[in-house]
Amino acid sequence: MNKFKYYFILLITTVSLFSCSKDDAPAEITPPRDYAVQYATDLTDIEEYLKTYYITVVNHAGFQDDQDVTFTKIATGGTQPSIYSYLKSPTYPKLLSRPVKLHDITYTLYYLVLREGTGISPTNTDGILTSYKGDYLSRQKVAEVETLTATFFEESKSPQQFFNLTTTITGWGETFPEFKTGTYSSNADGTVSYNDFGAGVMFIPSGLGYYNLGSNSIPAYAPLIFSFKLFEINRLDSDGDGIKNFQEDINGDGYVYDYRNTANYPTTPTTTPDDTDKDGIPNFLDTDDDGDGVSTKTEITNANGVLIPFEAIPACNGNTTDPARIKRHLVKCN
Structure with missing residues (x-):
């Protein structure tokens, strides 16, 4: 008797589950407009x-x-x-x-x-x-x-x-x-x-x-x-490299873009002015902007482990301060 009740309850539960699944079928999704x-x-x-x-x-x-x-x-x-x-x-x-x-x-x-x-x-x-x-x-x-x-x-x-x-x-x-x-x-x-x-x-x-x-x-x-x-x-620093986003706007127009977002940019532009090493990652999201294998944060940290402010990073001549530096971003001096 107990076994019969168990199978009867199992049967009713199974039927209910299938019934709910059928009634609650997802509505047809309309594709977005062009x-x-x-x-x-x-x-x-x-x-x-x-x-x-x-x-x-x-x-x-x-x-x-x-x-x-x-x-x-x-x-x-x-x-x-x-x-x-x-x-x-x-x-x-x-x-x-x-x-x-x-x-x-x-x-x-x-x-x-x-x-x-x-x-x-x-x-x-x-x-x-x-x-x-x-x-x-x-x-x-x-x-x-x-x-x-x-x-x-x-x-x-x-x-x-x-x-x-x-x-x-x-x-x-x-x-x-x-x-x-x-x-x-x-x-x-x-x-x-x-x-x-x-x-x-x-x-x-x-x-x-x-x-x-x-x-x-x-x-x-x-x-x-x-x-x-x-x-x-x-002022934000999205990649945490010690350089604010606005300082990573190389051409200074107030706009930087991540062209890896193919939903927004199905076609990659031929020029990407805010990407110093041209690796496809804009500087404001790139922890190694010059692509030399050393993080930007490491390159602008002094011997005492303190970040050097962007404006105080020496230019390549070694004896003047150049906030613009080369293309307004960190590039190693040869």
């Missing part, structure tokens, strides 16, 4: 937004709302200047764009400069302290009329932590190096006042954002709009 096709749609939406909305900017130096920006749709017959009207303006606000090569296509990344900033610029591999407000663009039908709508999804007014630009969406890393920090001071109540910081708005195609994955309340394939203020920079 990047070039989706980008054409995104660019149309972004440029329509730029041409049909105007901005209002708060100038309130020393206060939290300084350089806050509001977007409003231009009513039929309205005379407000569109965002697009500031394209290449000689004064601020100024709408600019830069080409971003990714996925074997060249994106146009628009960004609006409200204020450039007075301090220093990050590279696309630094940490940044920034406040921001994010919206996404989508097409919505109301009474059979399709309209382009911006939907709010997130805001951070008082940032408490740095964002590593190597782990944010690509659009952030491609925009922030175009801006500079400002100054700041501590207040008696423990708050911080920021002044003269860089402030702007970036208009990001989905291929430089979350693309087919989306994020939380952001739908897939949504172009993004971020207004932001750049407060401070944290």
